[in-house]
Amino acid sequence: LPEAMDGEGGWLLPGLxxxxxxxxxxxxxxxxxxxxxxxxxxxxxxxxxxxxxxTTVLDAVAIGDVRD
Incomplete structure (x- = not known):
């Protein structure tokens, strides 16, 4: 790819x-x-x-104690 990145030392996690x-x-x-x-x-x-x-989720729920 013309704009390929060097990801050495990093992680690539495919998924939705x-x-x-x-x-x-x-x-x-x-x-x-x-x-x-x-x-x-x-x-x-x-x-x-x-x-x-x-592979990545933002769940709109709080678990446990919620502190101010």
């Missing part, structure tokens, strides 16, 4: 970027009265995203 999603809560509570542990829910979410080709 999901800039706004709010579906993480569906993994924490997949059905009424069913709650998954946080680690399991987030791992399942991440695995589904990567399997779909999405």
């Amino acid at each position: 970027i999901e800039l706004h999603t709010d579906n993480l809560d569906k993994f924490f509570t997949p059905r009424p009265k069913v709650d998954w542990p946080a680690h399991s829910a987030m791992s399942s979410h991440d695995a589904l995203m990567v399997a779909s080709g999405i």
Whole structure:
């Protein structure tokens, strides 16, 4: 390519970027009265995203304590 960059020492991660999603809560509570542990829910979410080709996600949800 005429404008190729020297990426020596860097990382190139191909994939899609999901800039706004709010579906993480569906993994924490997949059905009424069913709650998954946080680690399991987030791992399942991440695995589904990567399997779909999405490597970067901005999820519009706060997890844990929010401090002023």
